Amino acid sequence: MNMQRISQRIWDIVGGVSVRTKILGIVLGFIILMGLGVTIQARYALTATMNAQLEEQSVSAARDLAARAADPILLNDLLALHDLLKETIANNPNIRYAFIVDNRGQIIAHTFEGGFPLDLISFNSAQTGEHHHTALIQTDEGLVWDTAVPILDGKVGAARVGLSDASVRAAVSTLTAQLILTIVLVSMTGVLVAVFLTWILTRPIISLAQATQAVAKGSFSPRVPRWANDEIGDLADAFNAMTEELARTDELRREREFLRRQLLEKVISTQEDERRRIARELHDSTSQNLTSLIVGLRVMETNCAQCPSISKAADLREVASKTLDEVHDLSMRLRPRVLDDLGLSAALERLVSEWQARHKIPVDVAIQLGERLPGDVETAIYRIIQETLTNIARHAQAKSASILVERHGDMVRAIVEDDGIGFDSRANHSERHLGLLGMRERAELLHGSVTIESSLERGTSIFIEIPLRASLLAGEGLEVRS
Amino acid sequence: MTTRVLLADDHAVLRTGLRLLLEGQNEFEVVAEASTGSEALSLAEKLQPDLILLDLSMPGMDGMDVLPTMRKLVPSTKILILTMHDDSQYLRQALKHGASGYVLKKAADAELISAIRSVLRGEMYVHPSMTRVLLEDILPDAKSSRTDLTWASLSEREQEVLKMVALGHTSAEIAEQLNLSAKTVETYRARGMEKLGLRTRAALVKFVLQEGLMKTE
Numbered sequence: 001m002n003m004q005r006i007s008q009r010i011w012d013i014v015g016g017v018s019v020r021t022k023i024l025g026i027v028l029g030f031i032i033l034m035g036l037g038v039t040i041q042a043r044y045a046l047t048a049t050m051n052a053q054l055e056e057q058s059v060s061a062a063r064d065l066a067a068r069a070a071d072p073i074l075l076n077d078l079l080a081l082h083d084l085l086k087e088t089i090a091n092n093p094n095i096r097y098a099f100i101v102d103n104r105g106q107i108i109a110h111t112f113e114g115g116f117p118l119d120l121i122s123f124n125s126a127q128t129g130e131h132h133h134t135a136l137i138q139t140d141e142g143l144v145w146d147t148a149v150p151i152l153d154g155k156v157g158a159a160r161v162g163l164s165d166a167s168v169r170a171a172v173s174t175l176t177a178q179l180i181l182t183i184v185l186v187s188m189t190g191v192l193v194a195v196f197l198t199w200i201l202t203r204p205i206i207s208l209a210q211a212t213q214a215v216a217k218g219s220f221s222p223r224v225p226r227w228a229n230d231e232i233g234d235l236a237d238a239f240n241a242m243t244e245e246l247a248r249t250d251e252l253r254r255e256r257e258f259l260r261r262q263l264l265e266k267v268i269s270t271q272e273d274e275r276r277r278i279a280r281e282l283h284d285s286t287s288q289n290l291t292s293l294i295v296g297l298r299v300m301e302t303n304c305a306q307c308p309s310i311s312k313a314a315d316l317r318e319v320a321s322k323t324l325d326e327v328h329d330l331s332m333r334l335r336p337r338v339l340d341d342l343g344l345s346a347a348l349e350r351l352v353s354e355w356q357a358r359h360k361i362p363v364d365v366a367i368q369l370g371e372r373l374p375g376d377v378e379t380a381i382y383r384i385i386q387e388t389l390t391n392i393a394r395h396a397q398a399k400s401a402s403i404l405v406e407r408h409g410d411m412v413r414a415i416v417e418d419d420g421i422g423f424d425s426r427a428n429h430s431e432r433h434l435g436l437l438g439m440r441e442r443a444e445l446l447h448g449s450v451t452i453e454s455s456l457e458r459g460t461s462i463f464i465e466i467p468l469r470a471s472l473l474a475g476e477g478l479e480v481r482s
Numbered sequence: 483m484t485t486r487v488l489l490a491d492d493h494a495v496l497r498t499g500l501r502l503l504l505e506g507q508n509e510f511e512v513v514a515e516a517s518t519g520s521e522a523l524s525l526a527e528k529l530q531p532d533l534i535l536l537d538l539s540m541p542g543m544d545g546m547d548v549l550p551t552m553r554k555l556v557p558s559t560k561i562l563i564l565t566m567h568d569d570s571q572y573l574r575q576a577l578k579h580g581a582s583g584y585v586l587k588k589a590a591d592a593e594l595i596s597a598i599r600s601v602l603r604g605e606m607y608v609h610p611s612m613t614r615v616l617l618e619d620i621l622p623d624a625k626s627s628r629t630d631l632t633w634a635s636l637s638e639r640e641q642e643v644l645k646m647v648a649l650g651h652t653s654a655e656i657a658e659q660l661n662l663s664a665k666t667v668e669t670y671r672a673r674g675m676e677k678l679g680l681r682t683r684a685a686l687v688k689f690v691l692q693e694g695l696m697k698t699e
Contacts, residue, residue: 283566284539284566287566287587288493288495288496288566288587289493289495291493291496291499291566291588291590292493292495292496292498292499293499294588294590294591295496295499295500295502295503295590296495296498296499296502297591298499298503298591298592299499299502299503299506302503302506303502303506317591321588321591324587324588325588328566328568328588336569337567338567338569338571338572342569342571342572346571349569349570349571350569350570353570364681364682364683364684364685364688365684366684366685366687366688400681400682401682402681402682402683402684402685403684404650404683404684404687406650406687408650413650415650415683417682417683419681419682451652453652453653455668458668461652461653461683463650463652
């Protein structure tokens with residue numbers, strides 16, 4: 001559990017940085033780790049070797065001093081002893097000090113200039129019969145290799161020489177500094193190489209990513225160059241092949257969509273024309289004929305009140321009158337004359353008043369349009385609202401409804417709302433869905449849109465938006481393209 | 483003394499029927515028949531009839547087109563519209579342009595004679611199914627006469643939401659613009675409307691316009 005969390009955290013960090021950073025990290029980490037390892041190893045080896053040498057030097061210097069100091073001690077020639085000590089120190093720069101003690105442990109001669117540190121005597125001594133004895137003393141000037149060699153088997157005293165490790169330390173720190181400088185230089189080279197490497201690696205990946213984004217936005221023209229003959233190059237080739245295929249499919253789809261739209265437009269306009277023609281026919285010709293029939297029958301009734309079969313005329317007139325009503329209604333439903341003659345607002349008022357009368361659901365209407373709209377826009381809005389009202393009557397169980405039609409600049413917006421049971425606008429009710437789809441198509445043909453907001457128990461709102469300028473331009477656009 | 487009538491209708495069979503119907507009553511005499519608007523206009527000027535029966539839709543200039551001119555040419559002649567159109571807007575327009583009456587063709591057999599008589603008496607005649615339209619124009623809207631509708635009693639949020647509702651925004655749009663959830667918007671809207679005693683968006687728009695609340699927009 002805990003391990004998982006830690007590995008997750010590590011992945012968050014590693015996965016969160018770019019490929020460039022990852023490669024840089026790998027290269028730098030490797031160089032630094034390697035350099036540090038080498039440095040530590042070198043320091044250790046150098047220190048060990050040099051310390052061994054120091055110890056040897058310390059022994060040989062002390063033995064030499066002991067051998068040469070025997071005579072002056074016996075002769076009690078202090079001057080000669082001093083010269084001897086001076087010479088010893090001068091011969092080896094590593095020698096920090098040298099001194100000679102007699103067999104009672106008293107200092108006979110020493111090289112300290114500011115007085116002899118007394119406790120130094122007790123740190124080291126050679127036992128009788130010992131050839132020499134070396135001790136490592138920790139002083140405030142660093143480590144000192146102190147060797148004691150008995151003079152004439154310790155009978156006259158002992159010679160002591162101390163060698164400081166200052167030179168060892170200096171050599172080690174010089175080496176360390178050089179190694180660190182090397183690491184820094186190598187790191188810089190490494191960074192340059194890594195940057196170059198990442199560039200080579202990521203360049204094709206970045207161009208692939210850019211091309212993918214372009215494709216996602218629907219632009220199929222960009223091609224990805226094959227930078228290198230490797231796996232990424234294969235990917236680029238595969239990508240290009242895919243894009244070409246997509247472009248072909250998209251072109252085909254566009255063409256079909258264009259044709260479909262044209263066909264739909266044609267179907268709708270043909271349907272409207274046909275409805276208009278039949279409605280007009282019914283209104284102007286059939287209705288007039290029926291009216292003539294009614295008036296004629298009426299005249300017959302008045303002129304021939306005593307004719308035997310005259311009661312039939314009244315019945316016939318009744319039938320004709322009913323037929324006239326039906327024809328009128330039919331014509332109205334096909335396409336109301338007033339939509340062409342007086343415009344959308346009159347047609348909607350008419351539609352609403354009949355709908356209210358039939359379904360007994362009150363409808364609030366607010367229409368602010370000013371002048372007439374283009375015919376196709378009026379028809380589309382009328383039909384969409386008609387369909388919506390049909391839906392409300394059929395499904396909504398509404399207590400009231402509202403229709404709002406407004407013009408905002410170049411945009412006509414119509415909102416039809418009811419306070420009914422609503423529906424889940426995402427669910428797919430086949431029949432109703434088809435109706436909504438039809439509305440949407442109708443609006444989209446005029447570059448408009450239909451938005452539906454509905455939730456259970458909250459009622460339904462249908463928002464229809466149709467731009468006016470586009471509908472004027474749309475016709476021209478089609479002509480240019482076809 | 484008989485009343486001289488001009489028949490203007492593009493349908494010949496109907497004209498014949500009407501002529502028979504009118505002349506069956508002894509008080510009427512059909513002095514001429516016209517089948518287009520312009521023909522009706524020239525005949526009216528020439529014959530100065532007492533009454534013109536005018537169809538609204540005729541080829542060329544229709545009845546509605548010639549009505550204003552006709553009114554000026556023969557100011558003392560009564561003009562009675564006889565039409566298939568039962569839309570309120572036609573009725574309003576016809577009356578505005580000087581028609582004395584409006585009869586629907588479907589009622590021609592039963593009402594035409596009495597309508598003509600009313601018009602000749604100097605009264606107005608409108609087909610009964612259409613008088614409601616005229617009354618609605620005259621009578622104040624029952625809803626808008628309520629006086630307890632106070633915009634100020636709404637909370638600031640409710641006012642904001644209702645203004646946007648009146649401007650025609652979807653709940654989703656309002657929610658986004660005001661940083662609320664769609665459900666909250668619905669609640670504000672429902673509460674605000676309830677306080678104002680309004681039921682629908684259209685009623686709200688009318689209220690907002692009437693109160694001049696949109697002047698800043």
